[in-house]
Amino acid sequence: MQDNLSRKDVTVIGGGLAGMAASIHLARAGLQVLCVDASSEDNALVGESLDWSAPDLLRILGLPMERLIAEEIATYKRHLILSLGDGSTQEYVPSEWLGNSPWNVELRTLHVDRARLRVALREIVLSHGVVILSDKALDVERDGKTIIALTTLSGQRIDSRWFVDASGFAASLLSRVFKLPVCEYGPGKVAIWNYFDVPDSIEGTTLHTDRNKPSYMEWVWEIPIHPNTISVGYVSPGAAVKEKRQQGKTVDDIYREQLSRIPRFEPLLQAAKESLPLVTSFRCRVHGKVSGPNWLIVGEAASMVDPMTSNGVTAALRHAAEASHLIARHFRRGRLPVLARASYNWRVQELAKFFNSGIEKIIYDWPIRNRIGIVTAGDVYTIPAWSINALYSRIRPSGLLSTGLFSLFLASLRASAWVLDWLCRNFPGSETSLEGSTS
Numbered sequence: 001m002q003d004n005l006s007r008k009d010v011t012v013i014g015g016g017l018a019g020m021a022a023s024i025h026l027a028r029a030g031l032q033v034l035c036v037d038a039s040s041e042d043n044a045l046v047g048e049s050l051d052w053s054a055p056d057l058l059r060i061l062g063l064p065m066e067r068l069i070a071e072e073i074a075t076y077k078r079h080l081i082l083s084l085g086d087g088s089t090q091e092y093v094p095s096e097w098l099g100n101s102p103w104n105v106e107l108r109t110l111h112v113d114r115a116r117l118r119v120a121l122r123e124i125v126l127s128h129g130v131v132i133l134s135d136k137a138l139d140v141e142r143d144g145k146t147i148i149a150l151t152t153l154s155g156q157r158i159d160s161r162w163f164v165d166a167s168g169f170a171a172s173l174l175s176r177v178f179k180l181p182v183c184e185y186g187p188g189k190v191a192i193w194n195y196f197d198v199p200d201s202i203e204g205t206t207l208h209t210d211r212n213k214p215s216y217m218e219w220v221w222e223i224p225i226h227p228n229t230i231s232v233g234y235v236s237p238g239a240a241v242k243e244k245r246q247q248g249k250t251v252d253d254i255y256r257e258q259l260s261r262i263p264r265f266e267p268l269l270q271a272a273k274e275s276l277p278l279v280t281s282f283r284c285r286v287h288g289k290v291s292g293p294n295w296l297i298v299g300e301a302a303s304m305v306d307p308m309t310s311n312g313v314t315a316a317l318r319h320a321a322e323a324s325h326l327i328a329r330h331f332r333r334g335r336l337p338v339l340a341r342a343s344y345n346w347r348v349q350e351l352a353k354f355f356n357s358g359i360e361k362i363i364y365d366w367p368i369r370n371r372i373g374i375v376t377a378g379d380v381y382t383i384p385a386w387s388i389n390a391l392y393s394r395i396r397p398s399g400l401l402s403t404g405l406f407s408l409f410l411a412s413l414r415a416s417a418w419v420l421d422w423l424c425r426n427f428p429g430s431e432t433s434l435e436g437s438t439s
C-alpha cells in the first residue's frame with residue numbers, strides 16, 4: 001500500500017457533502033482521515049435550495065454566507081414562493097420578530113451551486129490533510145458487526161479503526177452489507193432538471209404546481225443558483241414518467257411538455273433548444289440502526305428526505321457533525337457505547353421520518369391537501385418544519401434523554417398528521433372525495 005494510504009484513524013466512504021463535512025470535522029479533531037470517493041466529473045449534482053439551518057453548518061466548515069455569496073457559490077434565499085399556475089402566488093417568509101432578541105434566528109438562507117460548493121469544500125478538506133482516494137468501495141471485511149477493512153474496485157484493502165459511510169442514496173454501502181431495516185415514504189420519484197440563463201432572478205425559491213387537485217402532486221422547482229442562472233426541475237412519480245416513456249416520449253419531451261405549461265418558461269425552453277436535461281430517480285426512505293460498534297452512516301446513505309423539504313443538505317451536514325463528534329469522543333475506546341449509538345440512530349431516524357411523513361401526508365397525497373387547499377397545506381407543513389429545524393439547531397439534542405424527549409415530540413407531530421390524514425380520507429368533504437377518487 002502507498003504510504004499516504006497507510007492505516008488511517010478513520011476511513012470515510014464517499015466524498016459528497018456528508019463525506020467531505022465528516023472528513024473536515026474528523027481532521028479538526030486531530031484524527032488521520034482517508035476519504036474514498038467514486039465520483040467523476042460526470043456526476044449530476046443537484047440539491048440547491050437550502051433550509052434555514054444549513055448556512056450555519058456550512059459556516060462551521062469554513063464557508064460563511066458572505067464568502068459563499070462573494071464567490072458566487074450561492075445566492076440569497078429570502079423566501080419561498082408557491083406559484084399556482086392561475087397567476088396566484090403565496091409567499092412564505094419567516095416572521096421578522098424571529099430575527100430579534102431573544103430569538104435571534106437567522107432569517108436568510110441560501111441556494112447553492114453544488115459544483116462550486118464541491119470545489120470549495122474539497123479545498124478545505126485537502127487543507128486539513130485529509131487524503132482523498134479516487135476509488136470505489138465495494139465491500140467490507142467484518143468480524144460480526146465490527147468492520148475490519150474496506151475493499152475497493154482497484155483491489156485495495158483499506159484497514160482502519162473507524163468507518164463513516166457517506167456513499168449516498170444510490171450506493172448506501174453499509175445498509176446493504178448489514179441489511180439494515182428500512183422505512184419507505186411515497187412512490188419512487190423521478191427528477192428532471194436543467195439550467196437556464198435569465199436576465200435577473202429573484203432571491204427566493206419558487207415551487208410551481210397548479211390549483212387542480214391531483215391524487216398525487218407533481219411540481220416544478222425554480223431556484224436561482226447564480227444571479228443570472230436558474231435551475232428548473234420537474235418532480236413526478238416514477239410510474240407516471242415510465243408510462244410516458246412507454247408512449248415513446250423522451251425525457252426531454254416529458255420535461256419540455258411539463259415546463260411549457262408554465263408561460264414563464266416558454267422563452268427559456270426556446271433559447272435552450274439543444275440542451276438536454278439531467279435526470280435522476282429516488283425513493284424517500286429512512287434506515288434504522290445506522291451505526292455499529294466502529295461505524296456510522298451519514299447523509300443520504302442513512303436517510304433520503306424528499307427534495308421538497310429542502311432538508312437534505314442540512315441532514316447531510318448535521319449527520320456528519322454528530323457522527324464525527326461521536327468518533328472523536330470515543331476514539332481511544334475503539335467502540336461506540338450502546339447508548340451513544342442508540343441516540344444517534346434515534347435522531348437520524350426521527351428527523352427524517354418527521355420530514356418525509358409530513359411532506360407525503362400534507363402535500364403530496366390528496367386527502368389533507370384537497371380538503372384544506374394547497375395554500376393552507378403549505379402553511380400546515382412549512383411552519384412546523386421550519387420550527388423543528390430551528391429548534392433542533394438551538395437545543396442540539398445529543399444525550400439519550402434530550403434525544404428521547406425531542407423524538408417523542410416529533411412522533412406526536414407525526415401522529416397528528418396521521419390522524420388528520422385518516423379523518424380527511426374517511427370523512428372527506430363532497431368535493432374532496434370526488435377529487436381523491438380521480439387517481
Ligand SMILES: Cc1cc2nc3c(=O)[nH]c(=O)nc-3n(C[C@H](O)[C@H](O)[C@H](O)COP(=O)(O)OP(=O)(O)OC[C@H]3O[C@@H](n4cnc5c(N)ncnc54)[C@H](O)[C@@H]3O)c2cc1C
Binds near residue numbers: 047050137307
Ligand atoms: C432531485 C433532488 C433534488 C434535491 N434538492 C435538494 C434541495 O433543494 N435542497 C436540499 O437541501 N437537498 C436537496 N436534495 C438532497 C441533497 O442533494 C442530498 O441530501 C445531499 O446531496 C446528500 O449528500 P450525501 O453526501 O449524503 O450524498 P451524495 O451527494 O450522493 O454523495 C455521495 C458520494 O459518495 C460517492 N460514492 C458512492 N458510492 C461510492 C462507493 N461505493 N465508494 C466510494 N464513493 C462512493 C459518490 O460518488 C458521491 O460523491 C435533492 C436531492 C435530489 C435527488
